[in-house]
Amino acid sequence: MDFGFGAEDEELRGRARAWLAEHLVGPYEEAIGLGGPGSEHEGVETRRAWERELGRGGWIGQGWAEQGYGNRPLSLTGQVVWAEEYAAARAPARVGHIGENLLAPTLIAYGSPEQKDRFLPAIARGEELxxxxxxxxxxxxxxxxxxxxxxxxxxxxxxxxxxxxxxxxxxxxxxxxxxxxxxxxxxxxxxxxxxxxxxxxxxxxxxxxxxxxxxxxxxxxxxxxxxxxxxxxxxxxxNGWAVAMGLLALERGVSTLVQQIGFAAELERVVRAYAASGAPDPVLRERLVRQWAELRTMRWNALRTLGAEGGPGAPSVAKLLWGGWHRRLGELAVAVRGAVATAGPGLWAHGAPYERGLDEEQRLFLFTRADTIYGGSDEIQRNIIAERVLGLPKEPR
CATH class of the missing domain: 2.40.110.10 (Butyryl-CoA Dehydrogenase, subunit A, domain 2)
Structure with a gap:
């Protein structure tokens, strides 16, 4: 498939970039970069207000418009463009993403008209989390x-x-x-x-x-x-199992591409730390190059999946790819730092709480240990691929 974007998408990219620059000011500017994986406790009240700002701007529920809900209608590639610009601007991590990206599509697929009327507008306005x-x-x-x-x-x-x-x-x-x-x-x-x-x-x-x-x-x-x-x-x-499985199939769509923008920023930070170390290591250099290549491959795979070419096992494949990749990045982050990463400046200084002494690389390492477990462990994802896609015998219980 064509991994590029058309003229209409690029025009939207300019509008999205301009809107974000205009609105990421004041308290929202101070919240830039807050609330990512491992830091979801940061700036919650400001991020909640930001959710309502997004609703007023018409940026929530862009894929629902054809069903009569949500805000401005965007094509699938348009939604990708918005997501990429949002991540590139390091806008505050969304506190409404579970409602917008998981519950809302599920209600559109399985909910009654009354349920859609009750819950979707409130999500689109950024008012209910x-x-x-x-x-x-x-x-x-x-x-x-x-x-x-x-x-x-x-x-x-x-x-x-x-x-x-x-x-x-x-x-x-x-x-x-x-x-x-x-x-x-x-x-x-x-x-x-x-x-x-x-x-x-x-x-x-x-x-x-x-x-x-x-x-x-x-x-x-x-x-x-x-x-x-x-x-x-x-x-x-x-009928809860069918609804729940339908929701899980939605969990790794456009949001996967957003996630990869954050991954790219983290990888860039690790590469800069390697370059600044002044002690080139060919093994670490090769691992960093491999991380870069794998991230590009994940992007292409995510775009292919959004183009309806991914097949029924695509969500499990995506989870296996990014979970392992991110955990390896966390390991690289501390490997590049060397022995100092086991303590780091100020880790135990002045009796500060443990979490306040951790730097970004140490947080990355600790949080990514869970990436291959939460959201469905690697073992579960492999079973899904084996049984539902390849038709292999079920694992004995």
Missing amino acids: WCQGYSEPGAGSDLAGLRTAAVRDRADGLLRVTGQKIWTSLAQDADWCFVLARTEAGSQRHRGLSFLLVRMDQPGKVDVRPIRQMSGTAEFNEVFLDGAVASEVVGGEG
Whole structure:
């Protein structure tokens, strides 16, 4: 396929670049670069206000316009252009991306007209934030093993959800959570699950507890549900697995290309550190060149996938590629620094908290250890490719 962009796309690129330059001022300029992977706790209130600014500018929900929702209509390549310019400007990391990129397309595909009318405009305005309630202790990559249950209350007919979710990004700031729960008593594995929409503001019924990581920060959370009311069921009771899998297929679309812009900036920083070291190492140089080549290949693969040539295993292939690549970059970041990377200036100075003493390369190394685990481990991705794409026998249980 043609990996280039047309004249219309380039005209949009200029408009997007100009809009970002005009609006990334004041408190938003101070938030440039904040909130990326491993730093999602940074500047949340400013980034939430920025989300509403994006909504007023018409930059949220660009792919929904033909369904009658969202803001300005953009082609797929147009959405890529906007995403690339956004990342290149180092605009604040989005706090609304889960609602825009995961829930909204799922509602468009599976939701009722009433659900679309209720939730999509609020997401497009940047007013309501979402988090994802999938993983549980003992049911992370093996999502079908979840135990969170929803039972219909005989008194008022409402579904009440009880259970625990874990590794929930943005839960402490979200207004809503889409929750996969078991609504059929005694059901097992993929059967009897439902895709529920749950308000987070339910005192005594929804409890969010941050998970402190080895980097010292807390991007992820545990969410405890104790009779929380589920306001909506998407796709009908018992059809949750189909809806959940449809959502996961959307998770690695245009956002993959955005992610790669950030990867390129990180790689450039590591290359500059290597050049400044004054001690050329042919092995490290070869590893850096390989990282650059692999990043270019990932970009082409992502564009090919968006062009509907990727096939059913494309999301799993993409996850395997970038997860391993980013973890290797973290290893390179500390290898280039040498022995000093094991401590670094100021790491333990003046009794400062651990996380305040870490520099960017050390944070990168620590955070990327999780890249091949979260969002579906490498083992799970390989199983999906083997069983669903190649038709190989299922792994014995």
